[in-house]
Each structure stands twice: as structure tokens, then as C-alpha cells.
Amino acid sequence: MSNLSLEILSKNYLKYKSRYLAENSKRAYDQNMRFLLDRCDSIDDLKRKKLNKVINESGRLKTKNLRKAVIDNFIEWCVKEKHMEEPVETEVYKTRAEKHETNILTMNERQLQMLLAGVNNGLIRDIINVGFYMGLRISEIVHCRPAWVVNDGHFLRVGDLYMWNLEDEFHPKSQKEHDTPIAIPSKVKRIFERGVRTTEKYGRMFGYNSDSTLRQHLKSHFAALPKPLCDNFTAHHMRHSCISYWLNEQRVPVQEVQRLARHARMETTMRYYHPDNEAHLDAFSG
Known part of the structure; x- marks a missing residue:
């Protein structure tokens, strides 16, 4: 487990990620990482129950899915850089309306x-x-x-x-x-x-x-x-x-x-x- 603070880890992660992202994606990552930092104080908070609460706190389904993607990528980076021992699985909780929204139709x-x-x-x-x-x-x-x-x-x-x-x-x-x-x-x-x-x-x-x-x-x-x-x-x-x-x-x-x-x-x-x-x-x- 890393001794670095969650804020420092977040800055290092965004610096690493910014090399691969376009400007609009950088803004999305910045916003969602700030959202995470406002609700988690330390790396010990990066547990399934706490992260699921953060992911599903507010927003439309699209917002929650994006937040989950950013947090999952951050967790993956933390494990890769040995700041965490193992990854954490997260989940988006969908309302009945959101489940209907995800009913994707395709044509052949x-x-x-x-x-x-x-x-x-x-x-x-x-x-x-x-x-x-x-x-x-x-x-x-x-x-x-x-x-x-x-x-x-x-x-x-x-x-x-x-x-x-x-x-x-x-x-x-x-x-x-x-x-x-x-x-x-x-x-x-x-x-x-x-x-x-x-x-x-x-x-x-x-x-x-x-x-x-x-x-x-x-x-x-x-x-x-x-x-x-x-x-x-x-x-x-x-x-x-x-x-x-x-x-x-x-x-x-x-x-x-x-x-x-x-x-x-x-x-x-x-x-x-x-x-x-x-x-x-x-x-x-x-």
C-alpha cells in the first residue's frame, strides 16, 4: 500500500493520463477525479462499498458510467504502479428508467x-x-x-x-x-x-x-x-x-x-x- 496521499496520487495519475487524452477528455477526467477527492480522504477509502457510493451519488446514467470509467482507470493505474495491492470492482446502480434507457437497438x-x-x-x-x-x-x-x-x-x-x-x-x-x-x-x-x-x-x-x-x-x-x-x-x-x-x-x-x-x-x-x-x-x- 502506498504512503502517498490520495491527492498526490490523483495528480500523478492525471499527469500520466493527459499524454493520451484530447482536451475535452482531460476536462472530464479532471472533473471526475475532483469529485472522487471531495468524497474520499485516503487510499484506504478506495474500497468497493465506498467507491460504489461515490459513483452512484448523483447524475444521469451517462454521468455515472463516465465516473465509473475514470475511477476504474485510476484504480487500474494504482495497482499497476503498486500503490494498491489489488483492483476493486465497481458497479453502476441503475434505476428502472435507466435500465430501459440501456435497451440498445440494432439493425442488420x-x-x-x-x-x-x-x-x-x-x-x-x-x-x-x-x-x-x-x-x-x-x-x-x-x-x-x-x-x-x-x-x-x-x-x-x-x-x-x-x-x-x-x-x-x-x-x-x-x-x-x-x-x-x-x-x-x-x-x-x-x-x-x-x-x-x-x-x-x-x-x-x-x-x-x-x-x-x-x-x-x-x-x-x-x-x-x-x-x-x-x-x-x-x-x-x-x-x-x-x-x-x-x-x-x-x-x-x-x-x-x-x-x-x-x-x-x-x-x-x-x-x-x-x-x-x-x-x-x-x-x-x-
Whole structure:
């Protein structure tokens, strides 16, 4: 057990972590570590019961999940640096409403084609395809630029970490997410080829300037999906659908899907994966 105070450990941890985080992520880590320090006085307080109380003290489910992620990473670092003897498992307590909120819906490729058949707007069709086959977040689609397309159009490097001349530069969630170029699937390669040809190098490839505007436009089209998808399907569910599609329908190795999703941990990728009964049956019917 370390003799260092919890405050010093926190500062050392944030200094270590800041090398890998974008500015918005640094702020989130700073806020949540301050939240922890306000409620824990020493490293002896870093026990399951106390940490669960801290994690679940207040906030929406998204807030609690982020707080848990920050605290879990801090605990993992403490164990790695031998400030603690063993890790501590933590848990987010969900209300009934929050359990309903976590009921993630995904669409398969057949449902995607049904959806696209009713979309007359070519730009929206491209965005839905990119969201489904690449799992890009809405903010990434909005800020996507031809300059992100690298290696002769075969890969996409997300983020503007080296484009500080832009007034609205986009920061990926972490340095790792920028440093890991992802393959552009053949199903959407023509979309990016056209975007590179018709858009200035630092222009927005898909023409949207606002995340919220794009979300609203997509929501109006998602209403055409069959039930129960049409009721609750959101833009972020396309990221879940993407990961489930490559694992369920295409049998792509999970390590490659993890890279496509740009997740640091495979456990995160598997949280986005939703098993499909038909794919499961096919796997054992050969």
C-alpha cells in the first residue's frame, strides 16, 4: 500500500493520463477525479462499498458510467504502479428508467437496405451507410474532411490534431484514436472517393455544420424502420449496429472490429456487440 496521499496520487495519475487524452477528455477526467477527492480522504477509502457510493451519488446514467470509467482507470493505474495491492470492482446502480434507457437497438444489413430504399436524399443515404459500415460517431461524420483520408484512400485517420489552422478543429476522444487509422470498407469506399474529389481538403465532406441538425434529420428517417426500431432507434445506435454487423454477419475477428471502433479495450467493443440469434444458429449449423 502506498504512503502517498490520495491527492498526490490523483495528480500523478492525471499527469500520466493527459499524454493520451484530447482536451475535452482531460476536462472530464479532471472533473471526475475532483469529485472522487471531495468524497474520499485516503487510499484506504478506495474500497468497493465506498467507491460504489461515490459513483452512484448523483447524475444521469451517462454521468455515472463516465465516473465509473475514470475511477476504474485510476484504480487500474494504482495497482499497476503498486500503490494498491489489488483492483476493486465497481458497479453502476441503475434505476428502472435507466435500465430501459440501456435497451440498445440494432439493425442488420437487411433492415438497413429497407431503410435506404425509402431515403431519397443522397447525402443522408451516404451518412447512414458510413454510420452503419464504419461506426463513425455523429460528431466525426459532421467534421469528416478529405484530409482525414490517407494511404491512397484506403484508410481514414479521425481528427484534426495536426490541423490547428482550422477555426473549428475537431479533437478525437484520445490521441490513440487519431494514431490508429481505420480501413475504409469497400461498401463505402466510393462515398469517400467522391468526397475527396468534390470537397476542399479541409472542407466538411458531408456538408453539415451541426451535430444536432444531423441527428434530427436522421431521426426523421429512422421513423420508417419497422417496430420496435422506429420508436427508439438513434444515431448512436448505428455504431452498435456496425459492430454487431461485422461480428454477427461478416464474422470479422473481434480484434479487427475493435480497431475499426477505435476502442482501447476489447471489453468496450464487446459492450457494443449484440448477439443475433440467426447468426448464432448459422454458426453451429454448418
